[in-house]
Amino acid sequence: MNAKTSLKTTKSSLPPTPYYLLDEAAIVANMQIIARLCELSGAKALLALKCFATWGVFDVMQPYLHGTTSSSLNEVRLGYETFGKGKDSDNEKETHAYSVAYSTDEIDEVLSYADKIIFNSISQLNVFKEQAAEKGIPVGLRLNPKTSNSSFIIADPARPFSRLGEHDKDKIAAVLSDITGVMIHNNCENDSFEAFSDSLADIEARFGDVLAQLEWVSLGGGIHFIAPDYPLEKLATRLKAFSEKYEVQVYLEPGEASIHGAGSLVTSVLDTMHNEKNLAVVDASIEAHMLDLLIYRESAPIAAINKESINILPVDMAKTADVVDNTIIYGRSCLAGDIFGEYALPNQLQVGDKIAFGNAAGYTMVKKNWFNGVNMPAIVIRRLDGSIDVQREFDYQDYKASLS
């Protein structure tokens, strides 16, 4: 985005649709769960910026988290400037740096922001370890346990021929004197404590000798411990026992868990049509504004219609070919499959109706794009005191500046 041309406003009334609406109270509710997990287990929690980097709400997250983790130079800089020591040199928040691959021309800058740096491979470790040592930055290595809890091959770090981390224990043992910790990320929206615990046991069986020689172990993100019936205490006990057994500081890198259920994408119906089923077209796009749903072939829940809170889950389109009363809500891009979902609605939609799609905070704003030149949703924050901040609006100049 072009910071010069973006409109930074703090209006108190809602802007025209589309807009992402973040609810600080819902974020804090998630934060309190994370803080309890940390308190019970001794783990430290770092916000994964790849999932959520809307720094306009970081002030309410900061008291509960221990810092941020990143996947690029831009993310580590953002974490440093908005959450870490760049914001306030006295603050204790850590800024972790990780990338699938760093380039030689960015490493010095990355190190200038990082409290720890994690390399994805032994070759990257060997190229950059001296520079990290000169700056006194602790170094880690990403391990790949070759097993995972991910039901999507595209998001599976343990997929065949994966480039995400080192798996050969002998090679890892040979570089132990260069590292103080490791990062392992092999869960994806995993809501089963048993599956997490079993996979941690696999990791222990595979890498136990290595772990015992380290100071810290990051277990990545993807643990869905904010689900209402998740056994948080069991997870805490498991993490504490792991930390004590290997005498390591455990880190967690929650992305989705930090903001799950705390945001919606508010849209308006622009048109309705009929083609064997009811169709509606809204003023946003799944491809441009909730891209993950398209990638993972999922649909969006509806959180509100015309400001009335409701929870309407999408139906499985593969099973509803002959349910003619249902409504398919489309995005306004030209992609034929730009579909928010199919729904059994209480009333037929009308032009002008406002639809808020739920769970639109994670992996949405960090992935938004200008496909078809569709209007970019504003970013709106409902503060803890209930007031509304229109934090950022985007216009034609932002679209134009993003292209040349």
Ligand SMILES: Cc1ncc(COP(=O)(O)O)c(C=O)c1O
């Ligand atoms: C290394 C790493 N850490 C943390 C996360 C955050 O995962 P989630 O948002 O599922 O918690 C990811 C997600 O891909 C990741 O790759």
